[in-house]
Amino acid sequence: MIAVLLGTVLIGTTVLGQDAVDLELVERAGDIHERVFTIDSHVDTPTRMVRGGFDIAQRHSYAKDGSQVDIPRLREGQLDAAFFVVFLPQGELESQGYKLAREKADLLFDAIASLTIHHSDDFLSSVTSRDASLAQSAGKIAAFVGIENAYPLGDEIELLSEYYRRGARYIGLTHFANNQIADSSTDPSGPMWNGVSPFGMEVIAEANRLGMLVDVSHASDAAFWDVMEASRSPVIASHSGVYSVYPHPRNMKDDMLIALAQNGGVVQINGYSAYLRSLSQDPRRTNALASLRDQYGSWRNLPASQRVEPERISQEINMRYPQKLAYLSDLLDHIDYAVDLVGIDHVGISMDFDGGGGVDGLSEVSDMQNLTVELVRRGYSEEDIGKFWGLNLLRVLDQVQATQVVSGTE
Secondary structure (H helix, E strand, O other), X not given: OHHHHHHHHXXXXXXXXXXXXXXXXXXXXXXXXXXXXXXXXXXXXXXXXXXXXXXXXXXXXXXXXXXXXXXXXXXXXXXXXXXXXXXXXXXXXXXXXXXXXXHHHHHHHHHHHHHHHHOOOOEEEOOOHHHHHHHHHOOOEEEEEEEEOOHHHOOOOHHHHHXXXXXXXXXXXXXXXXXXXXXXXXXXOOOOOOOEOHHXXXXXXXXXXXXXXXXXXXXXXXXXXHHHHHOOOOOEEEEEOEOXXXXXXXXXXXXXXXXXXXXXXXXXXXXXXXXXXXXXXOHHHHHHHHHHHHHHOOHHHOOHHHHHHHHHHHHHHHHHOOXXXXXXXXXXXXXXXXXXXXXXXXXXXXXXXXXXXXXXXXXXXXHHHHHHHHHHHOOOOHHHHHHHHHHHHHHHHHHHHHOXXXXXXX
């Protein structure tokens, strides 16, 4: 394992900002990475799986097809657990939109279930920290489920318990636009509810009753504060950054991070380059991608046979005008700031792989050890790294599940 890790770090030496690799540090970091339990709280690979033409059992390449997660690379990166995400893009707030979103959600839930059915040697379906421990003991990857965007609930609160039954253990309230639940941090039209809607308050209460984590990533600041007031259980941000490091509306301000910690929750720092630092993309890339969208629309959601040509064009654009990414050091800057502000017990990691995430030096799941190397380089102890990589999130999951009210009455 050390040889693989060393080769990865040597390739990224300039990215990691070092003139020479400290071999002792790399070896120590490799040993720590093997020992600690590692979780990524937001993996969008199910969206890639339902498009067709993608076999998660086969090794792929970020450089060749843009994919970031598969079984061989999960094993190489030694990721012990992941929250595989049921992601729904925001649609119209009406019955047909809700119906289409539910159908897509069903496909994504089925895709995640297929991991443990068709790849049972590699994955264990998991809903508790005990499951995660059992998976580790069996040499398997714990496959958790999270929901990004509560949109498919429509106005039917009972669907949340159905999604809980299907394995979902966190519910993200919004995505890029406002919905019937809450306001988004990035909707250009401004707020719809000035926070969380009345139905959204019901969703929070039902999630608390079920023992399901409420996820405030993507929610507006006002919606965040509504959640803090309404939730009787600890809350998470499954993939968010730090506003004081880079002032993007998707990132969390200091008072929000402090409140989340006081609530007992955890912020999973997001590895999405555009939220980590200011990036100026080649205008030729921007124009070429705009032309591709004009011609094919949201082509990634097309059937496999109809995606061949737009995928070829997309790969050509990426080769000709590579996307500029933030550096691994930028990700560490967000982590350091959050830890200094609220303490190591309330910080974790989520790379947003296959959902636009990734940085130079950590662009696919096989690179995960590079993050541990940098944590060691910046002075974090093995105890700190263990908390950061997984124990914090499992602690919050345990706390929320301990408040579950099976009967629906206190």
